[in-house]
Amino acid sequence: MSDITSLPDPELASIGQPLRTPYLLQQASFTLGMALAEGEPMVKLLRVGLLDSVSKVRDLVAQSFEDKSIRAAEAKLATGTQNTAAHTMKLWSRKAVARAKAATRAGAVIPDSLTHPISARAVPAMIAQAQRMLSLLGEHAPTMDKVGAPTQPLVDEGRKLYEALVSADSSQELARSSALPATIANFYARKGELYTGLKIINDAGHELYVHDPQSSSRYNLAILHRRNAGGPVGTEPTPPAPTPPAPAPAA
Secondary structure: OOOOOOOOHHHHHHHHOOOOHHHHHHHHHHHHHHHHHHOHHHHOOOOOOHHHHHHHHHHHHHHHHOOHHHHHHHHHHOOOHHHHHHHHHHHHHHHHHHHHHHHHHOOOOOOHHHHOOOOOOOHHHHHHHHHHHHHHHHHOHHHHHOOOOOOHHHHHHHHHHHHHHHHHOOHHHHHHHHOOOHHHHHHHHHHHHHHHHHHHHHHHHHHHOOOOHHHHOOOOOOOOOOOOOOOOOOOOOOOOOOOOOOOOOOO
16 A cells, blocks of 8 residues: 555556656656755644655656666557547647636636636546536636637537547546556556655645745646657656745744
8 A cells, every 4th residue: 555645556547647757757856855855844744754655656666767668668658549638638628718718808707717727637537627617618608609709619629529538538448558567557556656745745835835825836746747849758858947945944
């Protein structure tokens, strides 16, 4: 059992599979360094030994990624149907957000949640966000139509992409995942475990700096989510790490 989360390995693998390993590792080193610099104030907000557990998983992922067979398998599987459907769904959500923001500027009153694109990385959570966005977009289409282009074509496009994403996450995709070699499945699970640990640390950082938005905002995943020029997995340039915040004052 993981010392970081009780999520089962199949779920962790679905989270970890699409993550760019070089960026994830650099993000982990930066986030851990920033958290350790906080000292006792940060430690008090985390489960005992969590920073050590995250550090060990980071080292395990880094060691595993040195295996050429894992690099090759990750590069090959990164072009899977599910990833393609997820990427296309996220692009559509940005179109929907742009349309919603334009309608808001023109005076339409619509929910603020329609001005935020899909952010989930795990496919089940992404499906839930897409479903919510489609529902709200359809509900407020009459309002948006009064100040902009017809909304229904955008809704129809999104629904087709949503159905493709659901299909990619169906039993066929699950069967594909279950057929992965044990070493690859475990590697993805450890990546998902590392990602979850970093999210927990970031949550603690937001709590620690609840009255200091600037310092709180530095607990993010900007390195992990940085875009590259589109090269294959494992060839990404190393992005510069931001400057960590000053350690929090002793309690």
